Structures are given as C-alpha cells and as structure tokens.
Amino acid sequence: MPTPKTIAIRRLVPSEGAAYRQIRLEALKTAPDAFGSSYEAEAARDLSHFEERVASGCVFGAFDRGRIIGMVGFYQQSGAKQNHKGVLWGMYVAPGYRKSGAGRRLVRAVVSHATDLVDLVTLSVMTENQPAIALYSEMGFRTYGTEPRALKSATGYLDEALMIRDLN
Numbered sequence: 552m553p554t555p556k557t558i559a560i561r562r563l564v565p566s567e568g569a570a571y572r573q574i575r576l577e578a579l580k581t582a583p584d585a586f587g588s589s590y591e592a593e594a595a596r597d598l599s600h601f602e603e604r605v606a607s608g609c610v611f612g613a614f615d616r617g618r619i620i621g622m623v624g625f626y627q628q629s630g631a632k633q634n635h636k637g638v639l640w641g642m643y644v645a646p647g648y649r650k651s652g653a654g655r656r657l658v659r660a661v662v663s664h665a666t667d668l669v670d671l672v673t674l675s676v677m678t679e680n681q682p683a684i685a686l687y688s689e690m691g692f693r694t695y696g697t698e699p700r701a702l703k704s705a706t707g708y709l710d711e712a713l714m715i716r717d718l719n
C-alpha cells in the first residue's frame with residue numbers, strides 16, 4: 552500500500568517541541584519495549600526539554616494534514632575520531648499509519664541528511680522487533696552484532712541487534 556498522499560516528511564523546526572513531545576510520548580506509551588527510554592521518565596520532563604532536543608538535534612516527523620503521526624531522530628557523534636559516525640534513533644509510526652511506507656520514508660530522510668555529514672549510520676533494535684529489523688534491512692542496514700541483555704524491562708531482559716549502513 553503506498554503512503555497516503557496526505558503524508559509529508561520533514562524536519563521539525565525548533566518551535567515544534569510540543570509536536571515532538573506528543574509523538575515521542577505516544578511512541579514510548581504504545582511501544583514500550585521498542586525503546587531504551589520509558590514513558591514515565593519522559594512524561595515527567597518539561598516542554599523545554601523537548602524544545603531543546605529539537606533545537607539542538609535533528610528530528611524528522613511524518614505529518615498527515617498537519618498532525619504528526621511518526622518520527623525518527625538522528626545525531627552525529629562528537630570527537631575527531633568518532634564524528635564520521637551517525638546514529639538513527641527513536642523510529643516510530645502510529646499504528647493506524649503502518650505498513651504504508653511512512654517508516655521507509657523516514658529512514659530515507661535520515662540517510663539523505665546523514666550522507667552529507669557522516670560515513671556510516673548505526674542503530675540498535677530489539678532482536679524480537681521483526682517489523683523494524685525488516686524495515687532497516689530493506690533500507691540497506693546490516694546486523695554487525697548483538698548486545699545480550701541490553702535492556703531490562705518489566706517483562707525481562709531484551710537483546711539488541713546492532714545495525715550499520717555504510718554511506719560511502
């Protein structure tokens with residue numbers, strides 16, 4: 552199914568901290584085992600935290616007629632020996648919009664942005680998260696390792712697959 556024509560992908564601007572807060576908290580609430588952070592930890596933060604994150608970082612949103620329905624983040628590592636690497640984080644598409652290409656378009660936005668900045672992009676994803684692993688694999692990422700017991704949640708330990716995409 553193609554992405555609905557009403558969906559647009561673009562980078563959030565600094566004034567959109569509230570939109571980032573909305574989609575980030577929805578992600579943490581509806582997919583708690585997909586992320587390293589938790590709803591409880593981030594819901595307690597002020598709006599200024601989210602505004603700062605958007606202003607100082609890089610967050611792309613998927614919007615349906617002005618309403619945010621998905622997101623993905625990117626940052627470049629710091630330091631002369633590590634700033635050739637970027638990290639994709641926080642990937643999420645609202646349940647009603649899945650399997651229609653929005654996730655693919657968000658990853659594409661990160662790769663396009665990262666190509667001018669870094670030589671490679673890494674990410675981590677729970678080994679049980681087959682939809683996300685399938686999406687990243689389709690977008691050129693490959694698994695280079697596994698971190699056993701990377702996270703400990705209410706349901707037990709979770710292993711993370713470590714993935715990389717070379718950009719040059």
Ligand SMILES: CC(C)(COP(=O)(O)OP(=O)(O)OC[C@H]1O[C@@H](n2cnc3c(N)ncnc32)[C@H](O)[C@@H]1OP(=O)(O)O)[C@@H](O)C(=O)NCCC(=O)NCCS
Nearest residue numbers: 585642643644649650651652653654655676682683685686
């Ligand atoms: C993972 C996620 C972002 C995928 O978003 P999406 O918009 O549904 O993805 P797309 O529609 O762009 O799918 C692109 C490709 O990914 C793969 N894929 C996506 N969902 C899949 C599923 N449920 N099962 C198998 N493969 C899937 C397929 O290869 C798909 O291509 P196809 O539709 O031609 O078969 C979405 O399921 C999600 O937000 N999940 C909860 C949060 C999460 O797990 N985030 C990842 C944290 S690392």
